[in-house]
Amino acid sequence: MDQQLNNVPHRRYNILTGEWILVSPHRTNRPWQGKTEDKHLEKKATYDPGCYLCPGNTRASGETNPDYKEPYTFINDFSSLLPETNAISLNKGLLQAASEKGICKVVCFSPDHSLTLPLMDIEDITKVVKMWKKEYAELGAKEDINYIQIFENKGSIMGCSNPHPHGQIWSQSSIPTEINKKSLYFKQYWDENKSSLLGDYLDQELELKERILEENKHFVALIPYWAIWPFEAMIIPKRHIQHIGQLTSEEDVAYAEIIKKLTIKYDNLFETSFPYSSGIHQSPTDGKKYPEWHFHMSFYPPLLRSATVKKFMVGYEMFAGPQRDITAEQAAERLNELPEIHYLKQ
Amino acid sequence: MDQQLNNVPHRRYNILTGEWILVSPHRTNRPWQGKTEDKHLEKKATYDPGCYLCPGNTRASGETNPDYKEPYTFINDFSSLLPETNAISLNKGLLQAASEKGICKVVCFSPDHSLTLPLMDIEDITKVVKMWKKEYAELGAKEDINYIQIFENKGSIMGCSNPHPHGQIWSQSSIPTEINKKSLYFKQYWDENKSSLLGDYLDQELELKERILEENKHFVALIPYWAIWPFEAMIIPKRHIQHIGQLTSEEDVAYAEIIKKLTIKYDNLFETSFPYSSGIHQSPTDGKKYPEWHFHMSFYPPLLRSATVKKFMVGYEMFAGPQRDITAEQAAERLNELPEIHYLKQ
Ligand SMILES: O=P(O)(O)O[C@H]1O[C@H](CO)[C@@H](O)[C@H](O)[C@H]1O
Ligand SMILES: O=P(O)(O)O[C@H]1O[C@H](CO)[C@@H](O)[C@H](O)[C@H]1O
Numbered sequence: 001m002d003q004q005l006n007n008v009p010h011r012r013y014n015i016l017t018g019e020w021i022l023v024s025p026h027r028t029n030r031p032w033q034g035k036t037e038d039k040h041l042e043k044k045a046t047y048d049p050g051c052y053l054c055p056g057n058t059r060a061s062g063e064t065n066p067d068y069k070e071p072y073t074f075i076n077d078f079s080s081l082l083p084e085t086n087a088i089s090l091n092k093g094l095l096q097a098a099s100e101k102g103i104c105k106v107v108c109f110s111p112d113h114s115l116t117l118p119l120m121d122i123e124d125i126t127k128v129v130k131m132w133k134k135e136y137a138e139l140g141a142k143e144d145i146n147y148i149q150i151f152e153n154k155g156s157i158m159g160c161s162n163p164h165p166h167g168q169i170w171s172q173s174s175i176p177t178e179i180n181k182k183s184l185y186f187k188q189y190w191d192e193n194k195s196s197l198l199g200d201y202l203d204q205e206l207e208l209k210e211r212i213l214e215e216n217k218h219f220v221a222l223i224p225y226w227a228i229w230p231f232e233a234m235i236i237p238k239r240h241i242q243h244i245g246q247l248t249s250e251e252d253v254a255y256a257e258i259i260k261k262l263t264i265k266y267d268n269l270f271e272t273s274f275p276y277s278s279g280i281h282q283s284p285t286d287g288k289k290y291p292e293w294h295f296h297m298s299f300y301p302p303l304l305r306s307a308t309v310k311k312f313m314v315g316y317e318m319f320a321g322p323q324r325d326i327t328a329e330q331a332a333e334r335l336n337e338l339p340e341i342h343y344l345k346q
Numbered sequence: 347m348d349q350q351l352n353n354v355p356h357r358r359y360n361i362l363t364g365e366w367i368l369v370s371p372h373r374t375n376r377p378w379q380g381k382t383e384d385k386h387l388e389k390k391a392t393y394d395p396g397c398y399l400c401p402g403n404t405r406a407s408g409e410t411n412p413d414y415k416e417p418y419t420f421i422n423d424f425s426s427l428l429p430e431t432n433a434i435s436l437n438k439g440l441l442q443a444a445s446e447k448g449i450c451k452v453v454c455f456s457p458d459h460s461l462t463l464p465l466m467d468i469e470d471i472t473k474v475v476k477m478w479k480k481e482y483a484e485l486g487a488k489e490d491i492n493y494i495q496i497f498e499n500k501g502s503i504m505g506c507s508n509p510h511p512h513g514q515i516w517s518q519s520s521i522p523t524e525i526n527k528k529s530l531y532f533k534q535y536w537d538e539n540k541s542s543l544l545g546d547y548l549d550q551e552l553e554l555k556e557r558i559l560e561e562n563k564h565f566v567a568l569i570p571y572w573a574i575w576p577f578e579a580m581i582i583p584k585r586h587i588q589h590i591g592q593l594t595s596e597e598d599v600a601y602a603e604i605i606k607k608l609t610i611k612y613d614n615l616f617e618t619s620f621p622y623s624s625g626i627h628q629s630p631t632d633g634k635k636y637p638e639w640h641f642h643m644s645f646y647p648p649l650l651r652s653a654t655v656k657k658f659m660v661g662y663e664m665f666a667g668p669q670r671d672i673t674a675e676q677a678a679e680r681l682n683e684l685p686e687i688h689y690l691k692q
Contacts, residue, residue, distance in 0.1 A: 004434050005443060009427050011520060013442035019523045022446060024426040031406065034507030060377065080370040080662070080669055081355050088350050094547045095571050096359035097351060100368065151661035159658025161380030168661065174357060176666035177365045201440045225441050279665030300664055312505025315497035315514065316426070318646055319625030320522035323426055 006327060014226035015189075015197060017181045021226055022323040025330070036308040037157055039272060044114040044163060053164035055111045065108075071131040072108040073169075079104035081172050083144065101144045102172035107131060109165040116154065116165050116273055118263035118342055125256035132169075132280070133244050133252070139171040140245075140285030147175045147284045150244075155275025157302060157310065167278075175284050182281060183293070190292030196240040198294035211332045214261045218254035221262045223332045228322040230304045230311050231269065231331050233262055235297040242293040243282035261340065262299070268338040272307035276300055352673060360572035361535075361543060363527045367572055368669040371676070382654040383503055385618060390460040390509060399510035401457045417477040418454040419515075425450035427518050429490070447490045448518035453477060455511040462500065462511050462619055464609035464688055471602035478515075478626070479590050479598075485517040486591075486631030493521045493630045496590075501621025503648060503656065513624075521630050528627060529639070536638030542586040544640035557678045560607045564600035567608045569678045574668040576650045576657050577615065577677050579608055581643040588629035588639040605643075607686065612647060614684040622647035 011020045052059045055067045061077040081102025088099040109128050110120055117125060132150050139145050152167035153160040175183075189197035205211055205222055213233060214221040221235045235258055237251065247255060266274035278299045283290035304311040304325070317323055326334075339346065357366045398405045401413045407423040427448025434445040455474050456466055463471060478496050485491050498513035499506040521529075535543035551557055551568055559579060560567040567581045581604055583597065593601060612620035624645045629636035650657040650671070663669055672680075685692065 005436065008434060008445050009431055009448070010434065010436075010443050010445045015440050015442075020520070022426065022518075023443075026428070027424055027426055030424040032507065034505060035502035078373055078376040080368065080373055082372070085355055088354060088356065090351065090356075093550045094361050094543075095550070096361075097356050097369075097571075099354050099356045102355070147666075149662055149666045151665050153658070153661040156381035159380060159660040161378065170662050170666065172368075174366070178664075178666055197440075204439045204441070225443075277661040277664050279661060281665065298665070312499070314505040315499040315623040315625060316495055316516050318524075318623050319497050319627065319644070320493075320495045320516065320524055 006329075012226045012328075014224075015201060016185050017178075018185055019181075020321060021228055022321060023327055024323065024325055025327050027325045028330075030325070032305065032309055034312075037310060039307045046112045046114045048113045048164070051113055051162060051164050053106070053108050053162055053166055054113050068108070068111055071110070071128050073105050073131060073135060076104035076106050076168065081170060098174075100172055100174060102170060103139060103142075103145065104171075105135065105139075105169040107135070107150075107167045107169060109167065113164050116263070116267075117152075117259055118267050119344070120165070120260070122253065122256050122260055125260055126253050128167075129244070129247070129252045129255050129259075133247065135169055136243060136245050136282075136285075139169070142171075144173045145171045146173050146286035147171065147179055148282075149176065149279065151277060151279035153277050155273065157275045158277050160275075175286070179281065179284065183284075183290070186290075186292040186294065196292070196294045198236060198296060199240045202236050202238065210329050213265065213332060213335055214258050216254050216258055218251045219258040221258050223328040223335075225328055227328045227331065228313075228324060229300045229302065230324060230326055231266065231299075231301045231335065233299045233335075235259065235262065235299075237295065240294055242290050243295050244280065246295075259297075264340065264342045265335045265338050266299075266301060268343050269335065270303060270307040271343050274301055275303065352675075358572045358674075360570075361547060362531050363524075364531055365527075366667060367574055368667060369673055370669065370671055371673050374671045374676075376671070378651065378655055380658075383656060385653045392458045392460045394459045394510070397459055397508060397510050399452070399454050399508055399512055400459050414454065414457055417456070417474050419451050419477060419481060422450035422452050422514065427516060444520075446518055446520060448516060449485060449488075449491065450517075451481065451485075451515045453481070453496075453513045453515060455513065459510050462609070462613075463498075463605055464613050465690070466511070466606070468599065468602050468606055471606055472599050474513075475590070475593070475598045475601050479593065481515055482589060482591050482628075482631075485515070488517075490519045491517045492519050492632035493517065493525055494628075495522065495625060497623060497625035499623050501619065503621045504623050506621075521632070525627065525630065529630075529636070532636075532638040532640065542638070542640040544582060544642060545586045548582050548584065556675050559611065559678060559681055560604050562600050562604055564597045565604040567604050569674040569681075571674055573674045573677065574659075574670060575646045575648065576670060576672055577612065577645075577647045577681065579645045579681075581605065581608065581645075583641060586640055588636050589641050590626065590628060608645065610686065610688045611681045611684050612645075614689050615681065616649060616653040617689045618649075618653035620647055621649065 058064045085101045090097045148171040211223045276299045280297045282295035283293035302310040404410045431445050431447045436443045494517040557569045622645045626643045628641035629639035648656040
């Protein structure tokens with residue numbers, strides 16, 4: 001990397017959203033007297049009778065979970081979106097609103113309450129990948145579902161209200177803001193270059209080798225040049241595919257493997273169950289063709305200095321734009337120095 | 347309001363950014379078993395010998411604060427932006443970066459460590475407004491400063507590391523993402539209608555009277571139709587002016603008054619010192635004319651249900667777009683039911 005950027009306040013451009021991020025590497029040594037988080041280290045039991053996601057337990061809705069052994073999905077008992085919403089469009093001068101249809105699901109990753117992705121076997125993470133693919137296909141086939149957002153909120157600091165390993169899928173009729181942004185930049189590049197914007201970026205990163213975290217036959221995990229969160233990372237398939245439905249069985253396993261490797265590094269960084277929100281961005285399911293899209297998964301972890309000090313995206317960040325202290329290269333270096341084996345298993 | 351929207355998942359359009367927000371009013375009764383925050387209620391002393399913002403104390407830089415009696419500003423000891431940054435532009439294939447110049451300042455609102463804006467006298471808040479105007483003029487006159495972001499992070503939950511009443515000003519050479527978005531929509535509307543987008547919106551709100559919180563001769567505080575945060579609010583001047591530098595002395599006082607009234611409501615909502623990030627959006631200082639701009643101040647408070655339960659903007663929100671549970675109208679109703687006098691002074 002141009003070493004100059006290591007000491008100089010600068011902006012970096014996000015090629016997928018057209019937005020800039022402010023980087024202040026000289027500010028890393030700022031002391032922190034502000035809020036600290038609790039470090040949750042209690043060992044969890046494999047089964048918790050009070051957990052509404054454990055097999056055999058009864059949920060808030062009154063329904064009982066089956067005695068599931070594989071990843072298990074169900075409709076969210078407190079869905080933000082509902083399938084039977086009546087169509088309303090309310091436009092009154094400068095006030096514009098429209099009803100929205102959708103289906104929200106919960107995906108239990110494992111029956112074992114005590115696990116998290118980095119602690120699961122590759123074989124079991126592969127089952128989660130296959131479940132995501134199944135849901136993407138089934139939800140995407142529905143007429144009213146035009147985008148499917150697969151995500152995980154991990155850790156109470158990320159608003160997760162239940163430590164049982166699980167993620168969510170919110171699928172809906174309109175295409176969300178963040179997807180529209182990326183569609184625009186993918187499309188523009190595709191029209192000009194007839195190649196994948198993210199694929200070409202990946203080639204450049206593989207050559208430079210400054211921000212690569214993990215690599216296997218089919219996937220790369222890296223810190224994107226324009227990362228916002230201190231240890232933000234992205235998993236990119238080497239093959240130019242639009243959505244997870246196109247993954248081969250071999251790629252499913254490679255995807256599971258790289259998720260495991262990345263999240264082990266995360267846990268090892270501060271020897272804690274590393275919180276994050278992760279999400280998959282992929283092509284819409286509105287029936288149109290999106291040859292320009294290149295699916296990828298991002299991880300947004302809030303921690304900055306330790307298991308208890310996070311980065312706050314507040315005043316300046318909310319009103320002007322994102323800001324970070326350590327550079328993407330420094331974050332990659334930190335993660336690359338860590339052991340590949342989970343600290344609880346060393 | 348169209349009462350239909352009270353029970354139906356829907357999207358609302360933000361006329362200033364072109365982005366949509368998902369509203370799920372049917373979901374308000376969801377139970378919360380997740381993270382709760384500490385309720386900070388200790389009474390603060392008017393002077394704290396350990397506080398680096400109190401008059402007469404020594405800061406991290408080794409400098410000593412004067413024995414100030416009025417609002418006091420100084421250059422941030424840990425500035426994210428520096429004035430003497432050498433110009434670097436690093437474009438290498440798909441990696442794009444550029445150095446950024448700027449000046450970061452801290453604004454102490456009062457010498458009294460124990461105060462917050464809602465507890466200050468209108469006369470003293472007016473002095474803060476005048477200080478913002480002075481800084482906007484002085485920083486804006488510098489050649490390298492093209493945008494000035496005035497903001498406050500209030501409360502440790504908003505990343506504020508010192509409870510002394512203060513805000514910040516980050517000024518810089520490039521125009522931040524959020525400002526560019528709004529410039530676009532202001533300009534488009536101005537070109538088509540030769541009137542202020544926000545002014546026309548304000549007229550509509552004043553007629554509907556469904557989201558108005560406070561009003562005086564020169565300002566209105568309201569919950570914008572497209573609010574993201576549960577109790578987000580906006581202060582808008584009735585006169586179509588581009589920046590705070592154009593406020594008359596009478597308007598300075600009216601502005602201070604409405605800030606006080608709004609923040610008292612906030613504190614009264616959960617009988618706590620209500621956390622938020624607030625910020626002023628106004629025209630850039632790059633020497634160009636921005637007749638379309640209409641300055642306004644927004645408040646983004648994280649609390650949702652009580653002094654200890656906040657709204658998490660996480661997985662879906664980060665990857666798709668913002669989501670809220672209570673409607674803007676319900677939030678306005680809640681705030682409007684509260685007493686006008688601060689709960690500590692009742
Ligand atoms: O400058 P402070 O108060 O130390 O820091 C706070 O505000 C800044 C500007 O919004 C943020 O970048 C920091 O994450 C936050 O902790
Ligand atoms: O659905 P949950 O896990 O109860 O809720 C969590 O994730 C949602 C989707 O990102 C957010 O809207 C909530 O604020 C958060 O607490």
